[in-house]
Amino acid sequence: MNVAIIRFPGSNCDQDALWALRGPVGVEAEYVWYESTSLQGFDAVFVPGGFSYGDYLRCGAVAARAPIMAEVGRFAAEGRPVIGVCNGFQVLCEAGLLPGALLLNEKQKFLCQDVWLRADSRRSVWTKDVDQLLRVPIAHGEGRFVCDADTLARLQDHDLVAFRYVDQEGRTTPEGNPNGSMDSIAGVVNDRGNVLGLMPHPERASNPLLGSVDGLVILRALAYVSA
Numbered sequence: 001m002n003v004a005i006i007r008f009p010g011s012n013c014d015q016d017a018l019w020a021l022r023g024p025v026g027v028e029a030e031y032v033w034y035e036s037t038s039l040q041g042f043d044a045v046f047v048p049g050g051f052s053y054g055d056y057l058r059c060g061a062v063a064a065r066a067p068i069m070a071e072v073g074r075f076a077a078e079g080r081p082v083i084g085v086c087n088g089f090q091v092l093c094e095a096g097l098l099p100g101a102l103l104l105n106e107k108q109k110f111l112c113q114d115v116w117l118r119a120d121s122r123r124s125v126w127t128k129d130v131d132q133l134l135r136v137p138i139a140h141g142e143g144r145f146v147c148d149a150d151t152l153a154r155l156q157d158h159d160l161v162a163f164r165y166v167d168q169e170g171r172t173t174p175e176g177n178p179n180g181s182m183d184s185i186a187g188v189v190n191d192r193g194n195v196l197g198l199m200p201h202p203e204r205a206s207n208p209l210l211g212s213v214d215g216l217v218i219l220r221a222l223a224y225v226s227a
Contacts, residue, residue, distance in 0.1 A: 001222055002028040004042040006072070006088075008063045009034070013049035013086065013201065020203040021046065025219045034066040044222055045072050049086030049139070049201060059102060059142050060090030069095050081125060081222060082195045086140055089187070089197035098188055098197045099155065100147035102140075106180025110141040114212070115178055115200055117186055118166045121159045124193035125221045133170050134163075134214040136200040138178060143199040145181040145188075155188060163187035163198055 005017050014031060021029035029046070032039065039045065052063035063069070069091070076082050076097050084092040092098045105111060114137050119130035147155070155161050163186040167176035172184040179199075187198025202215025 001043050002030065002041060003044045003046050003222060004032040004039050005029055005046045005048060006068055007031050007033055008050070008052035008066060010052045010054055011048050011050035011087070013203065016201070016203045017046050017048045017085070020206040020215070020219060021222070024206045024213070024216055025223055027222050032068060034063065034068050037067050037071060039068075039071045039075060044081040045075055045083070047072070047082070047084035047088030047091050049088055052087055052091065055142070058094065060087055060094040063087075063091045064094035073097060076190065076195045079192055079194050083126070084197040085201055085203065086143070086199055089199055090142070092195065092197045097195055098190055099151050100145055100188065102142055102199070103144045103146055104142050105140070105144050105178075111143070111178050112139045113137065113178065115186070116166050116168055116170075116176060117163045117200060118170050120161050120164050121189060123159050124162060124189040124196060125224075126189065126193075126196040126218055127162050129221070130217050132217070133166065133168070134205075134217060135212045136202055136205045136215050137212075138200045140179070140199055143181070144179045145185040145199070147182065152183060155185070156183070158191070160189050160191070161185055162189045162196055163200075
């Protein structure tokens with residue numbers, strides 16, 4: 001497995017992703033610049049967090065139109081694994097690879113804290129083995145997931161809500177939902193289950209020195225997916 005980590009101007013979690021994938025996860029990983037038009041030789045894609053293009057216009061809106069995103073779209077259409085974290089989630093939504101949008105946090109403040117996650121869909125390679133609550137950090141100012149009523153019903157009815165924010169008991173509560181996301185949604189998958197977007201950072205929960213290794217439960221899906 002060789003994972004392409006897409007780098008945009010303003011990406012700042014690409015090095016975190018590279019370290020986590022090459023180290024604890026145990027897969028090959030390389031940077032791919034946003035101006036590239038090929039993903040030849042890669043088996044999966046990681047769209048990292050950060051502030052692509054300074055978060056001007058809308059978060060992820062400019063990056064979603066970068067040359068490399070056409071290739072990411074092709075990857076997704078072929079059923080290959082694609083994960084977008086934080087700003088990467090925003091990019092995937094802006095590119096139309098995932099439904100919904102990420103807006104300013106409910107209390108209009110940047111949040112940097114640990115949260116608890118519950119995997120609510122088991123139809124995806126990313127979540128099928130997640131049978132525990134996960135403690136993973138967030139770091140975002142615009143992470144409130146929203147969508148229209150029809151899209152929300154579809155996400156719920158088709159089991160596309162990958163992760164929800166919960167409290168330490170695994171319950172969806174206002175206190176456990178840090179940014180006011182609709183239906184406590186922290187991450188979603190596409191219809192095929194190969195594309196995952198989530199606001200929390202699993203790559204920042206991959207070593208005991210970081211305070212948690214729970215993110216590896218998500219990222220290790222890459223080690224078990226054949227090209």
